[in-house]
Amino acid sequence: MSSVLKKIGEPSYTLLEYVVLITLMIYVLTPLLWLLETSVNTDPTPYLSIPKGITIDHFIAVLTNRPITGGYAAHPVYMTRWIMNSLIISGTTVIIVVMLAALSGYSLSRLRFKGKNLLMTLILLSGFMPRMAMILPLFKLCRTLGFVDNLIGIAIVVSSGTLPTQIWILKGFFDQLPRDLEEQAWICGCDRISAVFRVILPNVGPGLAVVAFMSFLSGWGAFTVPLILIRREYLFPISLGIASVFIHNPGEIGLVVDYGPTCALAVLYAVPSIALYILLRERLMEIRLARLEVR
Amino acid sequence: MASTTKIIAVAIIVIIIAAAGYWYYTTTQPRKTEITLMTKAGMWADFIKTSGVLEDYKERMLKEKNVKVEVTIITAPHRGYGEKLITSFAAGSEGDVCWVSPTDLYRLAETEYLLDLTPYVSKWPDWEKFYPAAKKAYTIGGKVYAVPNDAATMVLYYRKDLFKKAGLPVPWQPETWDEVIEVALKLKEKFPDLPIIIEPWYEEQLPIYSDGGVIYDPSDGKFIAKSPQILYMFKLYYDIIYKYGLMPKEFKLERWDDRKLFAEGKLPLMIDGTWCYTEKWGPNGPYPIENREEIIGYAHPPSSGRPNNPHGKYPNTFRDYTWAISARTKEPELAFELIKELTRADIMAKWGHDTSHLVVRSDAVIGDYAEDKFLQWNTESLKYAVPKPPTILFNKYMDALKEVLRNELLINERTPEECLEIFAEKVTEELGEDNVKEIPIP
Amino acid sequence: MKILKIKAWIRDNLDQIVLSLLIVPALALIFTFQFIPAAWTIWFSFTDMALIGKKALNWSFIGFKNYLDLITDVYFWRSMNVTIQYCAVSLVLRFTIGMLAALFMTLSKVKGKIFIAAVFLLPSAIPGIMHPYVWISMLEPNYGTLNTILGSFGLPRQSWTYGAVTESLIMINTWAGYTFTMILMASAFKSIPREYYEVAEVYGASRWQKFRKVTFPLIKFPLILCLILIFKEDIDDFTYAYMFTGESPRPDFKTELLSLYAYHKAFHYYELGFGCAVGFIIAIIVFVLTLLQLKFARL
Known part of the structure; x- marks a missing residue:
């Protein structure tokens, strides 16, 4: 695949490639050096420093729910519980978003009617008001629906926030698919719905992967929605958990933080997202290519 | 016939006994109820959970009021707590007892979302033991709306080791700001390489109090837009920055990490809050x-030297957090009993010691808190603390002050007199002419 | 008679009806949790409501007063100025850098691409709540990594948190946000059926022609989409501006994006109505720009 694209699309300047790679790497990694260094440093500090000694103690502290000293006296944490909550929220979000975005993205791609652009724009803009101003109405609404202290409820609200973007993305992928693909399926006796599941969806693998990944990220990193909807500490997702254990004031330097475990937790936090991306990249894209080859 | 009467009689007796039994059962059996407590997640909520205060409270309620009470803690992280609190109040789902910051408190009291605690505190003998400054700050229009939990004042921290090297006496307690500048100049002479000698402000309005002024006149409810004391504040900052070159202006504009500079001995003198001593420089x-004890010296912020300062020898400011009760609570009595428990002297002392905050009642200097030399010394400063004006316009007033200091004094390098004029204009515009007054400058 | 007609119509348009029904669940969800609260806040913008305080109970309908105040508000225009700069530069940078990364990930033959992909993803994979810590350790004037690096090369230190604070903001936003373009464009490149190129090759198309006729039409939609979504996110989100600002606006207003201004108005000055009016203005800007972009792109 890449070799074909390469032959066609771009000159093969290997040197240029390396320059791009190294520049990007420097830009991405320089800020993170501190994070990585601090998560293994025996003597963590708020600034980048050469570690006095290497330790994995901070990771163990996080994974065993060891009480954290946040500048003051040690207090208990519920890391594993928070990670579970986050997994529930983002898992549900992925399921809801992938399903609904696939259906409506396909529908919007194939339907032709006046005012489609307007509808699309309205969908995209649905979450346009500043989120902080929206929290009061949202809270009242969710309380009526019983979504307070309810992880699934939170996943539903988070999904509604990320759906517009994902519908747009998937619509783009459906638009790219040649129409004769589904027409062939109809000729073979499929109806519209089964054509979608048998032929169309398998062919937008990369699109589904993107949508799944992005909705996972939005569930995993959700902050504002759980902030107002969750009232019990044991139901916190990890984003709220980090914010409550590691205190800081915006704009203030020299924070009240146990830096070692904080950074270890941040590193652990990154693992599911990256693992998911690699998994999706490897699996979904392969499936799609195989299908095309058969055809 | 007789048997019917008998049956009826038996039935009546049975009913009476049952009723009596039921009555007895309901009156002696503890009533069950629930109280919700809203506080910050993390160390705040954990302190309440681990200090055993809730168990004591439940036990006491069962004994004194024959009530079996369940306490549910509602939490939100430090970042986002304010938004959550405000939203909860606006939506009517706040806790019975809430951890409230002063600025939100004034707004909430104005809406009468908060319960007027005056009848409760008047029956509470311990209320007398709370420091007047703390009490005054939460009395709005003669009504008490909150019980303070902790406080922090401003401390003039200095490096004892650098002082000794410069041949200056230690311990040191300056009486006037002039003395501070004099010492700073000596330090500058001795250590010309230090990037900065003194950080004079954490809370900008402090020198106004040092000179015996106020920013708010409670007698007519007006803010002060112009006064000799405000001019004094601008002058003091101007002199430190430009006349004596004791603080590069980039320090404030770029928000240097002053606590680290101090810890490394690159900043010998700074004003900062009580909490810094343990929170930033403590072992954790x-x-x-x-x-x-050997490195960090601490002194009260001095006065300007003007005689008869109404705020006392070492005027100070303070910031704090409070407990308040929602006006919609169904159990006001029990909620107030919970506040009593939470602000118990020994609990307050433990919280103060653990988090490096000052206790706000005079009988709470006990236990570990009393053994902490710094805290014990710092508690004294509460006597000189000037309460913040209990009004919502305070936010706007302070924003105007910060803006003038930053834009005019630091960026445009204007003279104190010019700053004063601009400030007066700005405050009048932002707060409205009815809410400000000017005190003529001699 | 009528019923029969309807039946016939349904039979004729069954396919279209089934298609339109597919969109209903998503629309219902978006309508309930996004439109209703948003409409509610638009209503707020025509009142003088506050979340708490006197105006929370005794609010009144004041028509367009908030909007008139807004037009004459100096701070609003300053904030608009900052926002335009920030959004324009962010858009270019987030797109270019993301595009470079996407090209790299699809085209390059460098070994260990999975590892590289993982590194490229890191900014969006670490918790958002950690970004302030990470960047303060970078930008602090005396101890920050950037100034230390500059110093070790003998270059003068820069004022990242004051003089160049808007630039710093853009740098952080690009750093945290380029991954969006990268993910989207990488998958767009991947989903181009390679048969198309084979056909083009048969016809002897040049490299440029192949790009013009095959690649570009197929990535046009994701490309426009990317630009629209980046713009929407930048104008909406104030996480990084907040981290340099805090509870009240900075006096120099260099970090006061419109969205942050709306937030400060609603939560610091307790003027919810005014904050919502600012929010609605943002929404209108996004709406108009999106429609224009769609129109010009002929999608």
């Missing part, structure tokens, strides 16, 4: 200093 802080 980000910039631990070994032998804090």
Whole structure:
């Protein structure tokens, strides 16, 4: 695949490639050096420093729910519980978003009617008001629906926030698919719905992967929605958990933080997202290519 | 016939006995109820959970009021707590007892979302033991709306080791700001390489109090837009920055990490809050200093030297957090009993010691808190603390002050007199002419 | 008679009806949790409501007063100025850098691409709540990594948190946000059926022609989409501006994006109505720009 694209699309300047790679790497990694260094440093500090000694103690502290000293006296944490909550929220979000975005993205791609652009724009803009101003109405609404202290409820609200973007993305992928693909399926006796599941969806693998990944990220990193909807500490997702254990004031330097475990937790936090991306990249894209080859 | 009467009689007796039994059962059996407590997640909520205060409370309620009470803690992280609190109040789902910051408190009291605690505190003998400054700050229009939990004042921290090297006396307690500048100049002479000698402000309005002024006149409810004391504040900052060159202006504009500079001995003099001593420089802080007692010197912020300062010898400001009760609570009595428990002297002392905050009642200097030399010394400053004006316009007033200091004094390098004029204009515009007054400058 | 007609119509348009029904669940969800609260806040913008305080109970309908105040508000225009700069530069940078990364990930033959992909993803994979810590350790004037690096090369230190604070903001936003373009464009490149190129090759198309006729039409939609979504996110989100600002606006207003201004108005000055009016203005800007972009792109 890449070799074909390469032959066609771009000159093969290997040197240029390396320059791009190294520049990007420097830009991405320089800020993170501190994070990585601090998560293994025996003597963590708020600034980048050469570690006095290497330790994995901070990771163990996080994974065993060891009480954290946040500048003051040690207090208990519920890391594993928070990670579970986050997994529930983002898992549900992925399921809801992938399903609904696939259906409506396909529908919007194939339907032709006046005012489609307007509808699309309205969908995209649905979450346009500043989120902080929206929290009061949202809270009242969710309380009526019983979504307070309810992880699934939170996943539903988070999904509604990320759906517009994902519908747009998937619509783009459906638009790219040649129409004769589904027409062939109809000729073979499929109806519209089964054509979608048998032929169309398998062919937008990369699109589904993107949508799944992005909705996972939005569930995993959700902050504002759980902030107002969750009232019990044991139901916190990890984003709220980090914010409550590691205190800081915006704009203030020299924070009240146990830096070692904080950074270890941040590193652990990154693992599911990256693992998911690699998994999706490897699996979904392969499936799609195989299908095309058969055809 | 007789048997019917008998049956009826038996039935009546049975009913009476059952009723009596039921009555007895319901009156002696503890009533069951629930109280919700809203506080910050993390160390705040954990302190309440681990200090055993809730168990004591439940036990006491069962004994004194025959009520079996369940306490549910509602939490939100430090970042986002304010938004959550405000939203909860606006939506009517706040806790019965809430941890409230002063600025939100004034707004909430104005809406009468908060319960007027005056009848409760008047029956509470311990209320007398709370420091007047703390009490005054939460009395709005003669009504008490909150019970303070802790406080922090401003401390003039200095490096004892640098002082000794410069041949200056230690311990040191300056009486006037002029003395501070004099010492700073000596330090500058001795250590010309230090990037900065003194950080004069954490809370900008402090020198106004040092000179015996106020920013708010409670007698007519007006803010002060112009006064000799405000001019004094601008002058003091101007002199420190430009006349004597004791603080590069980039320090404030770029928000240098002053606590680290101090810990490394690159900043010999600074004003900062009580909490810094343990939170930043303690063994668990980000910039631990070994032998804090030997390295860190502390003094009260001095006055301007003007005689008869109404705020006392060492005028100070303070910031704090409070407990308040929602006006919609179904159990006001029980909620107030919970506040009583939470602000118990020994609990307050433990919280103060653990988090490096001052206790706000005079009988709470006990236990570990009393053994902490710094805290014990710092508690005295509460006597000089000037309460913040209990009104919502305070936010706007302070924003105007910060804006003038930053834009006019630091960026445009204007003279104190010019700053004063601009400030007066700005405050009048922002707060409205009816809410400000000017005190003529002699 | 009528019923029969309807039946016939349904039979004729069954396919279209089934298609339109597919969109209903998503629309219902978006309508309930996004439109209703948003409409509610638009209503707020025509009142003088506050979340708490006197105006929370005794609010009144004041028509367009908030909007008139807004037009004459100096701070609003300053904030608009900052926002335009920030959004324009962010858009270019987030797109270019993301595009470079996407090209790299699809085209390059460098070994260990999975590892590289993982590194490229890191900014969006670490918790958002950690970004302030990470960047303060970078930008602090005396101890920050950037100034230390500059110093070790003998270059003068820069004022990242004051003089160049808007630039710093853009740098952080690009750093945290380029991954969006990268993910989207990488998958767009991947989903181009390679048969198309084979056909083009048969016809002897040049490299440029192949790009013009095959690649570009197929990535046009994701490309426009990317630009629209980046713009929407930048104008909406104030996480990084907040981290340099805090509870009240900075006096120099260099970090006061419109969205942050709306937030400060609603939560610091307790003027919810005014904050919502600012929010609605943002929404209108996004709406108009999106429609224009769609129109010009002929999608």
